[in-house]
Structures are given as structure tokens and as C-alpha cells.
Amino acid sequence: MPATHIRRWKTLALTTSAVLVGLTLPTVAASPASATNTSYDSTYYKNAVGKSGASLKSSLHTIISSQSKISYSAVWNALKVTDQDPNNSNNVILLYSGVSRSKSLNGGDVGDWNREHTWAKSHGGFGEVTGPGTDLHHLRPADVQVNSIRGNLDFDNGGSAVTGGGGSRVDSDSFEPRDADKGDVARMILYMAVRYDGGDGFADLEPDDVVGNGSTPYMGRLSVLKQWNDQDPPSAFEEHRNQVIYDSYQHNRNPFIDHPEWVDAIW
Numbered sequence: 001m002p003a004t005h006i007r008r009w010k011t012l013a014l015t016t017s018a019v020l021v022g023l024t025l026p027t028v029a030a031s032p033a034s035a036t037n038t039s040y041d042s043t044y045y046k047n048a049v050g051k052s053g054a055s056l057k058s059s060l061h062t063i064i065s066s067q068s069k070i071s072y073s074a075v076w077n078a079l080k081v082t083d084q085d086p087n088n089s090n091n092v093i094l095l096y097s098g099v100s101r102s103k104s105l106n107g108g109d110v111g112d113w114n115r116e117h118t119w120a121k122s123h124g125g126f127g128e129v130t131g132p133g134t135d136l137h138h139l140r141p142a143d144v145q146v147n148s149i150r151g152n153l154d155f156d157n158g159g160s161a162v163t164g165g166g167g168s169r170v171d172s173d174s175f176e177p178r179d180a181d182k183g184d185v186a187r188m189i190l191y192m193a194v195r196y197d198g199g200d201g202f203a204d205l206e207p208d209d210v211v212g213n214g215s216t217p218y219m220g221r222l223s224v225l226k227q228w229n230d231q232d233p234p235s236a237f238e239e240h241r242n243q244v245i246y247d248s249y250q251h252n253r254n255p256f257i258d259h260p261e262w263v264d265a266i267w
Contacts, residue, residue, distance in 0.1 A: 120152035124217035183232030
């Protein structure tokens with residue numbers, strides 16, 4: 001079913017005279033998030049539409065918890081499909097760096113790509129077990145070295161440039177993805193917080209507004225993730241990925257890709 005796209009454009013009217021006189025213009029805030037795909041509102045999301053807060057979160061949890069699960073070894077081949085470069089079917093697009101790299105270079109050596117858990121598996125101790133450890137909605141291909149630098153850090157703004165990170169930054173307690181991936185990361189993290197609430201034998205994953213969460217089942221920084229969700233709306237690549245996971249693998253969706261405005265409706 002074709003998606004209904006409502007695009008938000010960030011515009012700034014800058015006149016020649018303003019430039020010549022050196023006027024300082026205010027920073028343009030990101031537009032509030034809005035729906036990018038309403039195709040499933042009367043079917044898949046029918047029990048969530050119109051709700052907010054804890055009621056919306058609970059309804060979405062029930063909806064997206066109905067899913068097929070795959071093994072961690074099966075994730076390799078799945079990522080070759082979900083993250084395929086739309087301009088080169090032999091490659092995948094890497095999270096954080098944005099590099100297009102051969103599908104065959106999956107592994108653990110320098111120059112390879114591996115499986116990045118955006119919700120770090122140590123935050124809640126779920127490791128690589130089937131469930132949160134293999135959920136494609138937060139697993140992405142990433143350069144081995146960049147993935148290692150991110151480690152299990154929380155997400156926040158600031159730090160020094162990551163070598164080969166495409167504009168990503170890192171400091172002692174947080175990682176900042178490149179601008180083009182910020183919204184993706186926010187929506188993946190918040191999907192995990194709704195999907196895994198402690199009721200199925202795994203930790204109750206929750207976002208919080210601090211960094212340095214270590215091995216606790218929390219991931220920050222929530223206020224920054226919310227900003228990223230607004231600043232970087234879902235791209236065609238992200239929407240296509242959501243659809244492939246729904247159609248071919250897990251048969252559940254990341255609701256924050258279809259309805260990014262639900263982030264603010266819950267948090």
C-alpha cells in the first residue's frame with residue numbers, strides 16, 4: 001500500500017540586503033514532527049490512533065509486540081536486504097558514516113562492517129539472544145572501527161570528530177551520529193523502549209535524560225533524542241527499511257517512522 005508522505009521543509013528567507021548589512025538572523029527551529037505514513041492507521045494502528053501519553057505507549061507496545069523473530073546469525077543476511085544501497089544493489093549503507101560498502105565485507109576486520117546495536121546490548125544485558133538482541137528495528141550495519149568507538153555510549157551532542165564517522169562525534173560518555181542519522185537513531189531507541197517493557201523476560205528498556213548509563217536498562221539523552229527526531233525526519237531509505245522489515249522479516253513496524261509526532265505524544 002503506497003505511503004502518504006507529508007514532507008516538512010525547513011526554510012529560511014534570507015534577503016540580499018540582510019546579508020549586505022550583516023544582520024544576525026535567528027536560528028530556525030525544527031518543525032514539529034508530523035505523520036509520514038498514515039496507510040496503516042485504520043488497520044495496524046487502529047487501537048493507537050487518537051491516544052497519547054501512557055495510553056498510546058501501552059497500545060503501541062501491544063501492537064508491535066506481535067512479531068516474528070530471527071536468530072542473530074540470520075541478521076547478517078537480513079541487513080543486506082534492509083540496508084541495501086538504493087544506488088548499488090551489491091552494497092549496504094553504513095550507519096553513522098553513511099558509507100556504501102560491499103555486502104560481502106561483513107565481518108570483524110578493519111574495513112568490514114558488522115552489526116551495530118543502536119540500543120547497546122549491555123544496557124539491559126540482553127546480549128545477542130533472540131528478541132531485543134536480534135530485533136532488526138535497532139540493528140544496522142556499521143563500520144567495524146566506528147562501531148567500536150561508539151561502543152555502549154549513550155547518545156548526546158558534542159565531542160571530537162570520529163575518524164571515518166561521516167561527521168559523527170564522540171566524548172567520554174556519549175556519541176553523536178552524523179546529522180543524517182540522528183533522527184534514525186532517536187526513532188530506533190524509542191522503538192526499543194516501547195517494544196521491550198519487561199513483560200517478556202527481558203529488561204524494561206526506558207529512555208532517560210542522562211548519559212553514562214552503563215549496564216542499566218536506560219539510554220539517554222531523551223531530550224536530545226526528541227530534538228533529533230524533529231530535526232531529521234524519516235527519509236525514504238528509513239521508510240523503505242521499515243516496510244521491508246514489516247513485509248519480509250518481523251512483520252511489525254517502528255511506529256515512530258510512520259508517526260514521528262508520537263514521540264512527543266508519549267514523552
